[in-house]
């Protein structure tokens with residue numbers, strides 16, 4: 001039988017077979033953001049993003065997505081402000097996407113899916129000695145989510161897309177030594193924020209989510225380039241890396257705040 005819309009997540013990749021959420025999980029991600037239910041918080045500060053492009057290290061295919069990893073041994077690439085009490089160090093960014101443009105993002109806005117979503121992952125090195133420890137703590141991580149929509153060609157993304165054939169298979173890596181991820185973040189300062197979790201194992205409830213209101217535009221060829229990556233290693237039966245997003249999780253007792261009216 002072919003995968004229907006409902007089954008696609010459960011059948012395609014065991015990782016995303018969700019037991020709804022982890023037992024006892026009260027702040028799981030992703031969620032649907034109902035725009036009219038979000039609450040404007042005038043005390044939210046603007047988010048300050050200061051990245052040093054030379055901290056970029058490499059791109060690797062970890063079998064779930066492709067990650068661009070950064071040297072997080074100093075405070076050279078950080079974010080501060082917004083809903084955050086401390087500054088957070090950039091560790092990596094990655095994407096989630098669909099097999100077709102109708103779906104692919106992890107978060108939805110008023111139940112609308114985008115074809116893809118970018119996650120910029122930061123950790124609280126002020127309070128915790130390592131990323132691994134921060135992953136286990138309620139205020140350990142801050143992830144900026146940016147929606148991708150089908151539209152104009154994205155120049156900045158293209159340098160990344162050009163490198164993807166070199167990381168087609170799981171566990172392949174390529175050096176990538178200068179890239180400024182700010183070029184992937186919309187200039188509009190508006191965002192939603194809520195307390196959530198990692199959307200892949202270990203699914204820990206350690207993430208302050210900062211979801212940008214405005215999407216970035218990418219073209220069809222750039223989305224197709226994501227879809228030619230593989231979940232599988234070289235020599236295994238090929239499985240295209242698509243639909244690597246987790247199903248929506250219950251809001252439970254949470255509010256989503258907005259930085260804008």
Ligand SMILES: CCCCNCC(=O)NCCc1ccc(S(N)(=O)=O)cc1
Pocket residue numbers: 119121132135143197198199200201202
């Ligand atoms: C090499 C062994 C290290 C294990 N320890 C590393 C680890 O726990 N990593 C968790 C990584 C992760 C997962 C999901 C997101 S998302 N999609 O929520 O932004 C962000 C980051």
Ligand SMILES: [Zn+2]
Pocket residue numbers: 094095096119199
């Ligand atoms: Zn992610």
